[in-house]
């Protein structure tokens with residue numbers, strides 16, 4: 190967006206070397222190639238800069254949700270294989286082929302659609318077959334995958350680059366669902382052997398699978414949130430040493446004393462019991478900072494944690510600093526580290542009643558991204 194006046198005090202700091210470090214840690218842990226998932230603006234970290242950095246690290250594969258994201262990557266000079274994970278929308282198939290995007294094919298009907306587009310353009314389509322093992326989202330049911338596998342193997346217009354499924358409950362180490370899904374997936378893949386065809390790379394593990402279920406690694410893993418140093422759920426084992434790559438910062442732009450009983454913000458939902466010092470921070474739900482943090486979120490100022498008071502507005506919110514002092518232009522950390530204090534995306538999500546994915550992905554383009562090293566813990 191053109192709005193990025195260089196001076197906006199609110200910004201997202203992204204440490205690309207931490208993402209590279211996380212990629213290395215995941216690779217070392219999983220021991221198989223990685224398809225780095227960069228959909229939804231690389232989980233808020235910036236699609237193109239993250240993908241270019243991952244490419245420079247020799248990432249084997251990238252994954253996006255929609256062809257538009259893949260096309261943006263191709264236009265930015267990304268040459269590594271890109272799989273579009275979402276279900277195909279017929280009229281877009283030609284676009285996949287024109288931009289050398291790998292296609293998710295989840296039924297015989299979709300296979301025929303892809304073949305027709307490939308024949309019309311005179312170029313082969315590179316395809317991953319999608320098997321549903323328990324999400325009931327897209328994918329041929331594992332028990333009826335035979336005809337799809339046979340059709341893809343036999344087609345002169347299809348290069349088969351993979352077969353995959355998606356885990357529904359891997360964030361819960363105690364759930365029996367993951368074992369069931371893996372069993373169904375392996376049963377579907379066994380069909381290649383029955384028809385004497387080579388098995389393409391099989392993949393099923395998302396971040397939670399990588400962390401909690403080592404047996405799901407198969408031939409390729411598909412980490413998203415873990416690449417960015419954030420755990421997918423509170424039950425997940427921190428079995429891979431990753432570090433958060435994002436910090437969200439702003440600055441104090443106003444300071445005042447609010448008298449006891451005087452309400453703060455829309456709806457007058459909060460008032461101090463005694464006179465207190467309140468500062469204003471210039472970021473709000475118009476930036477994707479969750480309004481659900483109204484009177485529930487926390488921020489860091491001068492290395493200490495303070496509560497958000499009253500409702501988060503579209504462009505600003507207020508913070509009660511009690512009897513402490515803060516000055517205009519003091520740094521405010523909304524996600525990240527300040528001195529010894531830390532606010533993780535997971536903490537922000539918990540306060541908002543959200544999952545960390547929503548918090549990261551929600552931060553929109555009104556906030557400039559700045560790529561630089563984040564300070565280490567002292």
Ligand SMILES: *Cc1c(COP(=O)(O)O)cnc(C)c1O
Nearest residue numbers: 226274355395396411412413414
């Ligand atoms: C988003 C997505 C992933 C990555 O999920 P994380 O939980 O962020 O690791 C992997 N596979 C598919 C099919 C996805 O849609």
